[in-house]
Amino acid sequence: xxxxTVMETxxxxxxxxxxxxxxxxxxxxxxxxxxxxxxxxxxKHITPVDVAFYVLEGRGVVEIGEERRECGPDTLVESPAHLxxxxxxxxxxxxxxxxxxxxxxxxxxxxx
Numbered sequence: 001x002x003x004x005t006v007m008e009t010x011x012x013x014x015x016x017x018x019x020x021x022x023x024x025x026x027x028x029x030x031x032x033x034x035x036x037x038x039x040x041x042x043x044k045h046i047t048p049v050d051v052a053f054y055v056l057e058g059r060g061v062v063e064i065g066e067e068r069r070e071c072g073p074d075t076l077v078e079s080p081a082h083l084x085x086x087x088x089x090x091x092x093x094x095x096x097x098x099x100x101x102x103x104x105x106x107x108x109x110x111x112x
Contacts, residue, residue: 006033015111016042025104032099034087036060041088048107051085051099053077058095061088084112 009021012032018040024031033056036042044063053062055075062069062077064085071077079085089095 009033015045015109018042023098028102028104030101030104032101034097034099036087036089036095036097038089038092038094042086044084044086044112046082046084046110046112047079047101047105048109049081049101049103049105051079051081051101053079053087054098054100056096056098058089058093059091060095060097061090062086063088 004023006021006023009023011019012022014020019035019037021033022030023033034042053076055071055073055077057073059070059072062071062079062085064077064079065083069077070090087095087097
């Protein structure tokens with residue numbers, strides 16, 4: 001059995017400049033825990049695989065393609081491959097989301 005806590009997992013350097021921690025990474029899938037502080041956001045980007053986001057804490061605004069929606073805890077958001085997307089924390093508390101990429105990306109994420 002392998003266990004790890006999010007806070008013990010190192011922050012990975014990323015083009016968004018936010019707290020992103022890869023908590024699971026196999027040949028089949030990748031999971032990243034992201035924390036956005038108030039006012040922080042991801043840069044709009046495109047991934048080569050489908051992505052599922054599970055909101056853990058706080059409220060964030062997700063943009064996928066032309067759609068924009070505010071989401072709170074226990075919300076699952078699906079983002080198909082090749083569509084521009086990003087998260088923004090417009091609130092006054094930390095926002096935490098679990099990102100699941102399936103299958104594990106073999107190509108690069110493209111910033112817009």
